[in-house]
Amino acid sequence: MFKSNSDLNRALSKAFVLSALGTMLCVLLGAFSDVLAIYMMDKPTAALLAHQAITLTALSGNAILFAAPILATIPYSGAFVDDVKSGYLKQFLPRTTVSRYILGKELACAISGFLTLTIGILAGHILVSLFVLPMETFGETAVKSQLGELVGKIIIFGFSGALWAMLGMLLSTVTMNTYMAYAAPFILYYVLIILQERYARNIFMLNPQNYLTLTGTWPFGGWSAGITMAVLLIGAMLGFYVIAQDHLRDDNARKSIRTLFRQRSISLEKLFHPAHDIPVLNDLRQVRSVVRYNFRMWRGNARVLLTFALAFILCFLLSDKAASFAYDMGTTMQAFEPFAWTFGDANSVLLISLLLVLLFVDMPFLGAGVPYYLVRMKRRTWLTGQAIYISLATVLYIVFIFAATSIICMGNSFIGNMWSETAAILGYSGAGKAVALPALVKTLELSRPYECASTILLLMLLYTLVMVFLTLYVNIKRGKSAGIAAAFAFSLFGFLLNPQLFKQIFELPDELLYKANVAVGWLSPLNQATYHMHNFGYDLLPRLWQTYVIFGVAIVLLFIFTLRALRKYNFHFLGGDQ
Amino acid sequence: MSDPIIQIENLTKTFGQDTVLKGVTRDFERGKIHGIVGNNGSGKTVMFKCICGFLQPTDGHVLVNGKQIGKDIDFPEDIGIIIESPGFLPQFSGLKNLEILAGLKRKISLKQVAATIRRVGLDPMATKPVGKYSLGMRQRLGIAQAIMEEPSLMILDEPMNGLDKYGVAEMRQLFQSLAKDGRTILLASHNIQDIETLCDTVCEMDAGVMTMIRETPLKEGTSL
Numbered sequence: 157m158f159k160s161n162s163d164l165n166r167a168l169s170k171a172f173v174l175s176a177l178g179t180m181l182c183v184l185l186g187a188f189s190d191v192l193a194i195y196m197m198d199k200p201t202a203a204l205l206a207h208q209a210i211t212l213t214a215l216s217g218n219a220i221l222f223a224a225p226i227l228a229t230i231p232y233s234g235a236f237v238d239d240v241k242s243g244y245l246k247q248f249l250p251r252t253t254v255s256r257y258i259l260g261k262e263l264a265c266a267i268s269g270f271l272t273l274t275i276g277i278l279a280g281h282i283l284v285s286l287f288v289l290p291m292e293t294f295g296e297t298a299v300k301s302q303l304g305e306l307v308g309k310i311i312i313f314g315f316s317g318a319l320w321a322m323l324g325m326l327l328s329t330v331t332m333n334t335y336m337a338y339a340a341p342f343i344l345y346y347v348l349i350i351l352q353e354r355y356a357r358n359i360f361m362l363n364p365q366n367y368l369t370l371t372g373t374w375p376f377g378g379w380s381a382g383i384t385m386a387v388l389l390i391g392a393m394l395g396f397y398v399i400a401q402d403h404l405r406d407d408n409a410r411k412s413i414r415t416l417f418r419q420r421s422i423s424l425e426k427l428f429h430p431a432h433d434i435p436v437l438n439d440l441r442q443v444r445s446v447v448r449y450n451f452r453m454w455r456g457n458a459r460v461l462l463t464f465a466l467a468f469i470l471c472f473l474l475s476d477k478a479a480s481f482a483y484d485m486g487t488t489m490q491a492f493e494p495f496a497w498t499f500g501d502a503n504s505v506l507l508i509s510l511l512l513v514l515l516f517v518d519m520p521f522l523g524a525g526v527p528y529y530l531v532r533m534k535r536r537t538w539l540t541g542q543a544i545y546i547s548l549a550t551v552l553y554i555v556f557i558f559a560a561t562s563i564i565c566m567g568n569s570f571i572g573n574m575w576s577e578t579a580a581i582l583g584y585s586g587a588g589k590a591v592a593l594p595a596l597v598k599t600l601e602l603s604r605p606y607e608c609a610s611t612i613l614l615l616m617l618l619y620t621l622v623m624v625f626l627t628l629y630v631n632i633k634r635g636k637s638a639g640i641a642a643a644f645a646f647s648l649f650g651f652l653l654n655p656q657l658f659k660q661i662f663e664l665p666d667e668l669l670y671k672a673n674v675a676v677g678w679l680s681p682l683n684q685a686t687y688h689m690h691n692f693g694y695d696l697l698p699r700l701w702q703t704y705v706i707f708g709v710a711i712v713l714l715f716i717f718t719l720r721a722l723r724k725y726n727f728h729f730l731g732g733d734q
Numbered sequence: 735m736s737d738p739i740i741q742i743e744n745l746t747k748t749f750g751q752d753t754v755l756k757g758v759t760r761d762f763e764r765g766k767i768h769g770i771v772g773n774n775g776s777g778k779t780v781m782f783k784c785i786c787g788f789l790q791p792t793d794g795h796v797l798v799n800g801k802q803i804g805k806d807i808d809f810p811e812d813i814g815i816i817i818e819s820p821g822f823l824p825q826f827s828g829l830k831n832l833e834i835l836a837g838l839k840r841k842i843s844l845k846q847v848a849a850t851i852r853r854v855g856l857d858p859m860a861t862k863p864v865g866k867y868s869l870g871m872r873q874r875l876g877i878a879q880a881i882m883e884e885p886s887l888m889i890l891d892e893p894m895n896g897l898d899k900y901g902v903a904e905m906r907q908l909f910q911s912l913a914k915d916g917r918t919i920l921l922a923s924h925n926i927q928d929i930e931t932l933c934d935t936v937c938e939m940d941a942g943v944m945t946m947i948r949e950t951p952l953k954e955g956t957s958l
Contacts, residue, residue: 445838455825524821528879531786531815532838535808723804727788729818
């Protein structure tokens with residue numbers, strides 16, 4: 157036997173139970189509205205075999221389609237990297253052979269992925285049946301059982317789970333990073349959806365969701381989807397086999413290839429320019445060194461990669477409304493319009509800024525190497541370097557968001573600096589309001605796409621910088637957890653402070669709602685970051701320059717407060733390499 | 735004491751309800767190797783961090799070369815340190831890592847950096863990234879970064895961690911030669927033999943209280 161018994165024991169552990177429960181929850185979420193509709197009736201009744209139809213509908217719901225690639229990877233996809241990094245491999249390998257070890261890992265991973273989704277869906281179906289079966293009544297017309305279709309769907313979900321779990325294991329082994337086991341399949345899943353929906357609508361097989369919903373013209377229905385996934389699964393298993401074997405048997409071979417590329421002649425003749433006589437110039441050079449040191453830590457950093465990958469996916473999800481509207485109307489868009497319509501909305505700005513917390517979660521970046529450069533400079537020099545680093549990283553992030561949103565929708569856009577037909581329809585017909593896109597007449601008439609997009613970019617950047625500097629200040633003053641809590645509190649404050657709440661608190665009549673609008677426009681940082689919540693010449697909302705000044709002053713003040721707080725700061729360094 | 739390089743006065747450090755240092759008062763003389771022994775959690779590393787300026791004392795103060803840490807200066811001006819496990823940028827070679835650190839003060843050339851790496855028994859021309867170093871190699875590189883700019887004061891917390899017996903012997907010789915050149919070394923170690931053979935004075939740290947064990951170098955054939 158392969159060592160799959162012990163692998164299976166590990167794979168089907170607590171994480172497996174939790175993932176299966178998560179899958180069940182997704183099914184229940186998808187079925188919730190249908191079940192609720194039955195119970196909301198005066199006399200709750202349902203058609204015969206309605207429980208099957210409800211579960212089938214739930215399996216096409218957003219919850220399960222969104223979570224499936226993550227849930228399948230949780231039980232066992234990170235196991236190989238965990239074994240290598242923890243040293244458990246050294247205890248395990250002498251008791252088996254390399255091939256058996258790898259096959260055991262593959263089987264356990266694929267089986268756990270398969271069972272996570274199938275058992276979870278079955279559990280969900282049983283619960284749906286418990287709620288719906290007692291309400292089912294015989295009707296006058298014959299009802300065809302959908303049991304075969306349901307079983308087929310569950311098996312397809314199982315294959316999908318096995319495939320994503322295996323891909324997680326493969327990608328984590330390639331990068332030798334456990335987080336990649338969970339994040340990479342999810343990212344790949346969405347990248348494929350983006351590619352198909354935005355660039356290659358005809359290639360339906362590119363979209364992994366189409367395998368689960370059986371959307372498209374599959375020649376043999378579910379069989380084709382199942383067989384394709386089985387073939388891909390075998391491919392992933394082969395890939396993992398080759399890479400894992402390479403890692404276990406001949407790790408030095410790979411290293412030597414890498415060093416071949418890395419070989420450079422080293423000259424020791426290099427002399428450092430002597431320290432400047434002017435202390436400020438030395439400080440500036442040290443500030444630059446701190447910034448470079450922090451950016452060097454990006455190399456091979458899974459968290460940085462994950463932040464940008466998730467930001468890319470979030471851009472796709474948030475811009476979907478605008479892109480789908482243009483697609484449905486058969487009209488084009490100006491290249492920056494998707495960005496303007498997506499991030500002209502406060503909620504989008506909020507979501508994308510919160511994701512940045514992931515990039516700065518280890519602020520103020522006190523790795524084990526930091527004491528060595530800290531004793532070679534002053535505290536304020538170090539903090540200035542950190543401040544410049546977080547500012548530059550934030551600029552990079554926001555520019556990435558801008559580029560990603562524009563590129564995702566580029567298939568259907570033009571570059572000229574004029575509003576598109578889509579914008580005109582959205583703005584002048586009221587369709588924009590109906591689909592909650594902030595394409596307002598005042599935006600169309602008082603600005604042009606380049607100007608509008610760059611203003612939104614600047615507003616987003618300043619808002620995000622205020623949030624990041626607030627996090628830094630609270631982090632230095634009260635500790636890491638408090639810093640992250642401050643970022644969330646800042647976002648929550650902006651989110652909750654809306655005109656309706658303001659109106660309720662001050663008991664304003666409806667005719668004075670505009671006052672609440674104006675007050676919130678000034679008081680909420682999130683509204684300050686929202687383009688259309690500004691004064692374009694005919695109301696009392698803040699003008700754009702006033703917002704720039706407010707945000708700018710806030711950033712400078714927060715930096716000064718942080719400098720003061722740093723005097724009493726205790727440095728607690730993390731262990732290991734950066 | 736004629737010429738103390740470090741003067742610690744009533745140093746107290748509290749984390750929440752836990753008092754880790756309880757009014758430590760001690761002067762450390764220039765040009766000697768001072769050993770500090772103590773169990774895990776006795777407060778050695780916290781005291782070192784207070785001397786380095788990484789932790790702010792709850793009470794009392796530390797003077798290095800007559801300047802108060804946290805008031806006159808942020809960190810001691812001429813110092814080399816190893817505190818806890820050495821951390822480096824794993825993707826770069828040892829030479830590149832030290833080049834980056836040396837570039838901050840620009841007191842020495844790259845040749846001198848390479849010579850220091852050679853002095854601790856590593857090959858400066860090796861392209862192997864630090865991420866692939868063994869624990870012992872990493873420790874040697876940590877010692878190299880502490881001594882490369884020839885600081886007058888070195889704070890070394892468990893510098894022999896991960897070294898084999900040859901490595902330990904080499905490092906003992908290195909520290910002795912540094913002390914002969916007039917450098918001051920504060921050395922914390924669990925290994926009583928390191929302390930016995932190397933140190934001119936020995937203090938013991940126990941539950942945040944420091945006591946002097948001996949103030950003069952050991953004579954041949956005696957032990958603590």
